[in-house]
Amino acid sequence: MNTPSHQAYVPFVSVDNMLKLVLHLGVERVLADLAAEIEADFKRWPLFDKTPRVASHSDVGVIELMPTSDGETYGFKYVNGHPSNMKQGLQTVTAFGLLAEVATGYPVLLSEMTILTALRTAATSAMAAKWLAPAGSTTMALIGNGAQSEFQALGFKAICGISEVRLYDIDPAATAKCAANLAGRGLKVVSCATPEDAILGAQIITTVTADKQYATILTDNMVGAGVHINAVGGDCPGKTELHKDILLRSSIFVEYPEQTRIEGEIQQLAPDHPVIELWQVINGQATGRSDAREITLFDSVGFAVEDFSALRYVRSKLDETGLFTQLDMIADPDDPRDLFGMILRAS
Numbered sequence: 026m027n028t029p030s031h032q033a034y035v036p037f038v039s040v041d042n043m044l045k046l047v048l049h050l051g052v053e054r055v056l057a058d059l060a061a062e063i064e065a066d067f068k069r070w071p072l073f074d075k076t077p078r079v080a081s082h083s084d085v086g087v088i089e090l091m092p093t094s095d096g097e098t099y100g101f102k103y104v105n106g107h108p109s110n111m112k113q114g115l116q117t118v119t120a121f122g123l124l125a126e127v128a129t130g131y132p133v134l135l136s137e138m139t140i141l142t143a144l145r146t147a148a149t150s151a152m153a154a155k156w157l158a159p160a161g162s163t164t165m166a167l168i169g170n171g172a173q174s175e176f177q178a179l180g181f182k183a184i185c186g187i188s189e190v191r192l193y194d195i196d197p198a199a200t201a202k203c204a205a206n207l208a209g210r211g212l213k214v215v216s217c218a219t220p221e222d223a224i225l226g227a228q229i230i231t232t233v234t235a236d237k238q239y240a241t242i243l244t245d246n247m248v249g250a251g252v253h254i255n256a257v258g259g260d261c262p263g264k265t266e267l268h269k270d271i272l273l274r275s276s277i278f279v280e281y282p283e284q285t286r287i288e289g290e291i292q293q294l295a296p297d298h299p300v301i302e303l304w305q306v307i308n309g310q311a312t313g314r315s316d317a318r319e320i321t322l323f324d325s326v327g328f329a330v331e332d333f334s335a336l337r338y339v340r341s342k343l344d345e346t347g348l349f350t351q352l353d354m355i356a357d358p359d360d361p362r363d364l365f366g367m368i369l370r371a372s
């Protein structure tokens with residue numbers, strides 16, 4: 026019999042425990058905490074190992090690995106994006122992730138990240154809008170009412186003080202689901218029949234649709250001066266949401282240009298089109314919104330550092346909540362050279 030050493034065990038946060046964690050702390054508190062964690066990591070941006078994510082594309086979707094390290098801790102996320110999954114009753118996006126100690130390479134956390142990705146994406150969007158959206162924004166159009174949508178709405182409520190969301194989806198059933206899920210959460214929720222109706226009076230426009238093509242969720246004539254656009258759904262080569270002319274009128278803010286130029290809305294522009302890195306705005310090295318009539322665009326694709334921040338946040342809650350199980354994940358014999366002996370002792 027081979028009894029695992031304590032180093033063999035890796036804390037694992039299952040979907041069930043992630044749900045319990047979010048319920049225990051409260052969705053809006055988790056969103057606000059994550060935004061603070063992500064902002065803190067954007068402040069120390071130069072420290073991180075950075076690379077565009079490693080993507081494996083197919084006709085129907087993409088599977089990606091997203092690694093980073095701050096020198097002490099390493100992290101990666103596995104994530105897919107399959108817009109056609111929904112028709113088969115499957116999620117468009119699923120994910121899990123891992124943290125490891127750089128000093129030994131031993132994993133220190135394995136976690137579900139499907140729910141955590143929706144939380145971190147909304148937290149990042151709202152954190153960016155805090156720096157870029159018009160001061161005193163109260164109303165957000167939310168176009169695309171699928172899996173990510175409620176998280177976006179509550180993130181903007183918790184972090185930016187949004188009080189009204191105006192929903193639109195090509196599928197009215199998605200809008201009805203989103204409106205029902207948001208009922209009683211302190212937001213005025215307006216279900217709209219057209220995207221034009223959804224953006225009426227909105228200072229912030231969030232697009233979070235899923236379609237594997239160059240889609241045009243917003244055309245140029247729909248976007249007036251002075252709005253902030255949070256474009257979340259265009260995050261793969263050949264998969265965008267905004268008409269190119271909107272981009273040409275906007276000040277464009279990105280996570281990591283090397284990745285966004287491949288995956289974001291700006292794949293439609295020349296490779297040297299000027300963009301501003303969000304971390305530099307947060308650090309005071311670049312200007313965010315500079316006048317009330319400016320159109321600011323957060324061309325979100327999702328970057329590894331955000332997942333790293335989210336995983337570290339989850340790890341920081343383990344002792345306090347006990348919401349994890351131990352996985353016997355690392356083969357760790359007493360004599361490190363006697364790996365084969367583990368098999369003999371187990372027989």
Ligand SMILES: NC(=O)c1ccc[n+]([C@@H]2O[C@H](COP(=O)([O-])OP(=O)(O)OC[C@H]3O[C@@H](n4cnc5c(N)ncnc54)[C@H](O)[C@@H]3O)[C@@H](O)[C@H]2O)c1
Nearest residue numbers: 117146169171172173194195199233234235258325326327
């Ligand atoms: N930027 C990021 O960090 C990040 C993170 C997670 C997901 N995403 C992307 O966000 C998007 C949404 O993800 P999800 O999990 O909510 O997907 P989902 O499939 O659950 O929902 C997408 C919704 O968009 C709607 N839609 C499709 N075309 C539309 C159109 N033309 N107009 C209005 N609505 C339309 C669909 O009916 C559906 O309800 C995906 O493209 C995903 O890849 C981005």
